[in-house]
Amino acid sequence: MKLFLSDADKTLLDKRIQEAEKITKTQIVLATVRRSDSYAEIPWLAFALGSSIAGLMVFLSAIISPVWISGMTILIPVMVIMGTGGFFALLTIMSIKFAKLFLSESRAETEIRQFGTSLFLNRELFSTSARTGILLLISQFERKVFILPDKGLTDKLSPEKLSSIISEMKDPLDKRQLRTALETGLDKLVKALMPPESDWPDKNELPDKIIEEEGE
Numbered sequence: 001m002k003l004f005l006s007d008a009d010k011t012l013l014d015k016r017i018q019e020a021e022k023i024t025k026t027q028i029v030l031a032t033v034r035r036s037d038s039y040a041e042i043p044w045l046a047f048a049l050g051s052s053i054a055g056l057m058v059f060l061s062a063i064i065s066p067v068w069i070s071g072m073t074i075l076i077p078v079m080v081i082m083g084t085g086g087f088f089a090l091l092t093i094m095s096i097k098f099a100k101l102f103l104s105e106s107r108a109e110t111e112i113r114q115f116g117t118s119l120f121l122n123r124e125l126f127s128t129s130a131r132t133g134i135l136l137l138i139s140q141f142e143r144k145v146f147i148l149p150d151k152g153l154t155d156k157l158s159p160e161k162l163s164s165i166i167s168e169m170k171d172p173l174d175k176r177q178l179r180t181a182l183e184t185g186l187d188k189l190v191k192a193l194m195p196p197e198s199d200w201p202d203k204n205e206l207p208d209k210i211i212e213e214e215g216e
Helices: 007-024 040-064 072-092 096-100 105-122 159-174 178-193
Strands: 026-037 131-141 145-149 210-213
Touching: 007 026, 007 178, 026 105, 026 178, 040 072, 040 096, 072 096, 072 178, 105 131, 105 145, 105 210, 131 178, 145 178, 159 178
Parallel strands: 026 131, 026 210
Antiparallel strands: 131 145
């Protein structure tokens, strides 16, 4: 299920972005995506697991209670195995929690990083005069956060600081509080960026509107 930002949430966040940019003299872009990749392999992995479990149960049943296998009775175990596999595959589409059982942390991290980098380039967030653009992205299916600062901010936003900000956003995101997670990220970015450099331009160079994508 997609996490929801109401019109009131968007209005509040737009205002918070403007305030944060004025204080830090940077350009902050908030974005959410439903999922960073289609993960086409997940239903197949679930199908394989379901079929394996059903196959094992059929095998154990045959050992415990052997019966004379006829052409008709062979069809029943095959239907049970395939049906269970199909049910597991369908369950990954119906249940996000079940689908995520088949998604590794490393794969999720790789996909949100690739999606975020592509978004940064496609939206030309590098086009600020002092290279002070920042993308803060939440990928909803993975419940992951990706922050990509432009090269003008590398001294202030080290990997350790970015990791700390993302960690602070984890709790509200796990509770499906999308707006709170984004507000937390903004607050932590402001603290990390203070004080701003004196030569950074104090002007709005990127749109403040939140980017919402469906993704893959």
